[in-house]
Amino acid sequence: MKLTSKLIVATAALALTSTLAFAGSGPYNGTKDALDGGMTYPRANGVETAYSYNTQAMKKLNYGRVPTANELKAWDMDMMPDGTGYPEGSGSVEEGDELYEAQCASCHGEFGAGGKGYPTLAGGSVESLKNQRTCPGKDAPTRTFGSYWPQVSTLMWYIRDAMPYAHPKSFTNDELYAMTAYLLAANEITIDGEELDDEYVLNKEKLMKVKMPNRDGFYPNIDGPDGVENVRKFFANPKNYGAVGTRCMKDCGKEKIMRIGMEITNVVPPYSTVRDLPVEKETGSKSAAEKMYDASCVVCHKTDAMGAPAVGDHDAWATVMEQGIDKVNHNSINGLGGMPPKGGAMDLTDEQVKDIVKFMVESSK
Amino acid sequence: MSNISENNLESTSSRRDFFKKTAAYSVSAIAAAAVLAPAKLLADDENIIHHTKWGTTLGDELNKNPYGLPSKYEHNIVRRTSSLMSSAGDMHAAVSMTPLHELSGIITPNGLHFTRTHNGVAHVDPNKFRLMIHGLVEKPIVLTLDQLKQYPSESRTLFLECPANGAAEWKGPQFNSLQFVKGMMSNAEWTGVRLSVILDDLGLKPTAKWMLAEGSDGSEMSRTIPVEKVLDDAMIVWAQNGEALRPEQGYPVRLMLPGWEANLCIKYLKRLEFGKEPWYCKEETSKYTVLTKSGKAIQHFYPLEVNSIITSPCPEKPWKNLKKGQMIEIEGIAWSGHGTITNVDISLDGGDNYVEAQLKGLVLPKSWTRFSYMHKYDGKPMLIQSRSIDDSGNVQPSVSQEKDIIGVEGVYHRNSIVTWEIRKDGSVHNVQVRTDNCPA
Numbered sequence: 088m089k090l091t092s093k094l095i096v097a098t099a100a101l102a103l104t105s106t107l108a109f110a111g112s113g114p115y116n117g118t119k120d121a122l123d124g125g126m127t128y129p130r131a132n133g134v135e136t137a138y139s140y141n142t143q144a145m146k147k148l149n150y151g152r153v154p155t156a157n158e159l160k161a162w163d164m165d166m167m168p169d170g171t172g173y174p175e176g177s178g179s180v181e182e183g184d185e186l187y188e189a190q191c192a193s194c195h196g197e198f199g200a201g202g203k204g205y206p207t208l209a210g211g212s213v214e215s216l217k218n219q220r221t222c223p224g225k226d227a228p229t230r231t232f233g234s235y236w237p238q239v240s241t242l243m244w245y246i247r248d249a250m251p252y253a254h255p256k257s258f259t260n261d262e263l264y265a266m267t268a269y270l271l272a273a274n275e276i277t278i279d280g281e282e283l284d285d286e287y288v289l290n291k292e293k294l295m296k297v298k299m300p301n302r303d304g305f306y307p308n309i310d311g312p313d314g315v316e317n318v319r320k321f322f323a324n325p326k327n328y329g330a331v332g333t334r335c336m337k338d339c340g341k342e343k344i345m346r347i348g349m350e351i352t353n354v355v356p357p358y359s360t361v362r363d364l365p366v367e368k369e370t371g372s373k374s375a376a377e378k379m380y381d382a383s384c385v386v387c388h389k390t391d392a393m394g395a396p397a398v399g400d401h402d403a404w405a406t407v408m409e410q411g412i413d414k415v416n417h418n419s420i421n422g423l424g425g426m427p428p429k430g431g432a433m434d435l436t437d438e439q440v441k442d443i444v445k446f447m448v449e450s451s452k
Numbered sequence: 453m454s455n456i457s458e459n460n461l462e463s464t465s466s467r468r469d470f471f472k473k474t475a476a477y478s479v480s481a482i483a484a485a486a487v488l489a490p491a492k493l494l495a496d497d498e499n500i501i502h503h504t505k506w507g508t509t510l511g512d513e514l515n516k517n518p519y520g521l522p523s524k525y526e527h528n529i530v531r532r533t534s535s536l537m538s539s540a541g542d543m544h545a546a547v548s549m550t551p552l553h554e555l556s557g558i559i560t561p562n563g564l565h566f567t568r569t570h571n572g573v574a575h576v577d578p579n580k581f582r583l584m585i586h587g588l589v590e591k592p593i594v595l596t597l598d599q600l601k602q603y604p605s606e607s608r609t610l611f612l613e614c615p616a617n618g619a620a621e622w623k624g625p626q627f628n629s630l631q632f633v634k635g636m637m638s639n640a641e642w643t644g645v646r647l648s649v650i651l652d653d654l655g656l657k658p659t660a661k662w663m664l665a666e667g668s669d670g671s672e673m674s675r676t677i678p679v680e681k682v683l684d685d686a687m688i689v690w691a692q693n694g695e696a697l698r699p700e701q702g703y704p705v706r707l708m709l710p711g712w713e714a715n716l717c718i719k720y721l722k723r724l725e726f727g728k729e730p731w732y733c734k735e736e737t738s739k740y741t742v743l744t745k746s747g748k749a750i751q752h753f754y755p756l757e758v759n760s761i762i763t764s765p766c767p768e769k770p771w772k773n774l775k776k777g778q779m780i781e782i783e784g785i786a787w788s789g790h791g792t793i794t795n796v797d798i799s800l801d802g803g804d805n806y807v808e809a810q811l812k813g814l815v816l817p818k819s820w821t822r823f824s825y826m827h828k829y830d831g832k833p834m835l836i837q838s839r840s841i842d843d844s845g846n847v848q849p850s851v852s853q854e855k856d857i858i859g860v861e862g863v864y865h866r867n868s869i870v871t872w873e874i875r876k877d878g879s880v881h882n883v884q885v886r887t888d889n890c891p892a
Contacts, residue, residue, distance in 0.1 A: 113792040113843025115817060122680045123755040125711065125790030125844050128817065136792070136817050140606055148653050150602050151593035154584055158594065162584055162723055165664060165674070168732055194540070204540025217747035219859045220623055222890035228743060228861050235749075238732040245734040248672035249571060252544070255670050305741060305751040309730045315661055315678050318752055325846060328742075328750060328865070329857040330757050332839065332847030336797070336806045342852060344802065344835065344873070345884045347625045351632075354534045358629060360553070360768050365527040392540050 124322030166244035170295045177290040178265025180272045180283050187269050190251045193393035193425035199273045207231050209273040213301050233274025239297040243267045253386050254431025264289045376446035383432035394425050404451035416441050529554045544572040549635025553768040558820040560638035567700040571670035574720050578704045587726035590655030603645035609819045611787045612714040613637035613756045615864040622860040625882045630766035639820040642708050644689030647682050660726040665707050668722035675716045676730040685710045711789030711818035712754045745859030756789035758848050759867040760840035771878040774829045782825045788842035795841040796823040802835030802885045834874040851886040
C-alpha cells in the first residue's frame with residue numbers, strides 16, 4: 088500500500104503544481120501526466136476507468152519464498168554496459184572465426200555479410216543511417232551490429248542466450264569472448280585504437296573499453312539519474328515522435344494518390360474469404376520420425392539456404408547417400424560443417440537420429 | 453401448417469407438391485403480397501423451398517469436440533503470414549496477422565490472435581514454471597504458477613499491437629489486404645495480477661528506476677521498462693479471454709503493459725529484476741528503435757499512438773452488389789496506447805473533408821473501440837479514411853504529417869491514416885494519399 092499511496096500523492100502533487108498536466112476530455116477523468124505523454128486514470132473508491140476492483144487490503148500476502156544464492160546465480164545472468172555480468176574468460180579472433188564458420192555462417196553469411204535472408208551481422212556505416220529511401224533508387228540505411236548497435240554488452244549477452252539459433256545457450260565463456268572478438272573484428276571496431284587481428288585475445292577488461300561507433304546515435308538519453316526524466320521530456324513534446332495530427336474538418340487540402348506498385352501476394356495460406364467445406368487433406372498421421380524432424384531439423388533442412396541438403400531435393404540427397412548410410416548417420420550424430428551434432432538436439436538418442444535420417448532420405452527419393 | 457409438420461420427414465418433392473396445392477387456394481394472399489413486391493417475377497430461393505441436409509439428419513453428438521472448434525465453413529478465417537515477414541522464410545522468427553476483416557466487436561478469438569515469435573513458439577511446462585523477482589526490492593521472491601495465481605486478480609480488455617504493424621508501408625502501399633496492412637494486432641480480455649500489488653508486498657527500494665523483464669524461451673526475450681509504468685498499470689497475466697494464455701501468446705504467463713509495444717509484454721515470463729540503470733537489450737537497440745531522417749534513432753519508444761482503420765469495406769470485404777441510393781455502414785476500429793478514444797472522423801474524399809463517425813459498444817482505455825458511419829451509396833469512386841482522436845488530445849496524423857517528421861526508414865510506430873480507394877465496381881484498394889518530391 089505504501090507504494091501505491093506514494094504514487095497517488097505524487098500524481099496529485101504533479102496535477103496541482105504542473106501547468107503541463109492536462110485534464111482530458113474523455114469519459115474517465117484522466118490526467119495527461121503519464122511518462123509516455125498519455126493519460127493516467129484515478130484509481131479510487133473501487134473504480135478505475137470502466138473497471139471495478141476489490142478495495143480490501145492486499146498487504147502481507149507473503150506468497151512464494153526467497154530465492155537461494157545458487158538460484159540467483161543461475162538466472163541473474165544479464166550483461167550490462169558497465170560490465171555487470173561479464174564472465175571471466177578469454178578468446179581470440181581466430182578461435183571466433185572457426186566457431187563462426189562452423190555455427191553461424193550458414194545463416195548469417197561469410198564474415199557476417201548476410202545475403203541469406205537472415206540478419207546481416209557486419210558492414211554498413213554510421214553515415215549510412217542518414218539514408219532515406221524517399222524516392223526510388225536511393226540507398227537504404229544499414230543497421231548492423233557494427234554500424235547501429237550502441238553497446239557491445241548487448242551482443243555478448245544476446246549470443247550467449249539466443250544463438251546459435253537452433254540450439255542456444257551452448258557456448259562456454261571462452262567461446263563467447265572468441266565469438267564477440269570475431270564479430271568486433273568483422274566490423275572493424277578497434278579497442279584502445281588497436282585493430283583486432285587474428286591473434287587478438289578478448290577478455291572482460293578489454294571488452295569494457297569498447298566504444299561502439301553509433302554509441303551516441305539514440306535519443307532520449309536514458310542513462311544516469313536523469314534517464315527517466317529525459318524520457319518524460321521527450322514524450323511531453325508530440326513533435327518529437329510524429330504525433331502531429333490536426334483535426335481539420337473542411338477543405339483540409341488534397342494530395343496525390345499513390346497506388347500499389349508491385350503487390351505482395353505470396354501470403355500463407357493464400358487469401359480467401361470463401362465459406363465452403365475444406366478440401367480433406369490426405370489422412371494418415373505423422374510418423375514419430377517426422378515429428379522429431381519437425382522439432383529438431385526442419386529449421387535448417389527445409390531449404391538449402393543454409394547449405395544443408397533440403398529434404399525433398401532428390402539430387403542433393405543422392406549425393407549425400409553416395410557416402411553410404413553409415414557415414415551419413417555418423418555425420419548426423421557427430422556433426423559436419425554447419426551441421427551441429429544431432430542438429431543441436433542433444434536429447435535425441437543415436438537411434439532416434441538414425442530414424443530421422445531414414446525419414447529424410449525416404450522423403451527425398 | 454400442421455400438414456407440413458406431420459410430413460416433415462417426407463421428401464422435398466412432396467413438399468413442393470404441397471406448396472403447389474396451397475398456392476391454388478391462396479390467390480388472394482399472393483395478390484396482396486404483389487403490392488409489396490413483384491413476387492411473380494422473383495425466382496424461388498431453393499434454400500427456402502427444399503429441406504436442408506442439416507434439417508433432415510442427426511447432428512454430431514454433443515461432446516464430439518470436448519474443446520469446441522469453429523464451423524468447418526470458417527476454415528478460411530485464419531492467421532496468415534508471408535515469407536517476407538520472416539528471416540529467410542524461417543517460420544521460427546516471423547509474424548502472423550489477425551484476419552481483422554472477419555472480426556466482430558472488440559474481442560479477438562484466441563486462435564486468431566496475431567503472433568510474433570523470435571525463436572519459435574515455446575511450450576513451457578506449467579509445473580516447471582518459476583517466476584523470480586529480485587534486484588532492488590526489500591524481499592526477492594520466487595513463485596510457482598499456483599503461488600502466482602493466489603494473488604487477487606483483475607481483468608482488463610486491452611489491445612496488443614506489434615510496433616511494426618504497417619511497417620512495410622512507409623514508402624508506399626504494398627499489400628492489398630486489411631489483414632496485412634494492420635493485422636499485427638489483437639484485442640482481448642487479460643486476467644492476472646497488478647504488479648503494484650506484488651511490489652507492495654515485496655517493498656521496492658526507492659533507488660529502483662528500471663525493471664528488466666526476461667522470457668524463458670530460446671530467444672530469452674528481454675526488455676527494460678521504467679518503474680513508473682510498472683506501478684501505474686502493469687500486470688502479470690495468465691489468462692486470455694477466460695482461458696489460459698495460448699502458447700503463441702506466452703503460456704503460462706506474460707507481462708502486460710497496457711497501451712505499450714507488444715514486444716515489451718514479455719512472453720514465457722521468467723524473471724523481473726529492478727535496477728538503477730537500463731539494460732540495453734537486443735530488442736531495444738538493434739530492433740524496436742525508430743531511425744529518423746536525422747540519422748539518429750528514437751529509443752525506448754513505448755506507447756502505440758492513436759490509430760484507426762476502416763474494417764468494412766476493405767480489400768477483402770468489397771462493396772459488391774450495392775444499389776445506388778442504398779444506405780451502408782462504414783465500420784472500423786480505433787485505439788490508442790495513450791488513453792481512451794474520444795472521436796473518430798471519416799473522410800469520403802481522401803482527406804479533404806471529414807464528418808464525425810459514432811463510437812459504439814464499450815469505449816475502454818487502451819482497447820479497440822468500434823466506430824460506425826452510415827453512408828448513402830451513390831456508385832461513384834471514393835477515397836475513404838478514418839482519423840481517430842484520444843483523450844490525451846492526440847490526433848491521428850496523415851501519411852505526409854508523420855513522414856515529414858520521422859522520414860521513411862523508421863520501421864516501427866507507424867500510425868498514419870489509411871486510405872481505401874473504392875472503385876466503380878465496388879472493389880476496394882489500399883492506396884496512400886501523400887506528397888513526395890521525387891525528381892521525375
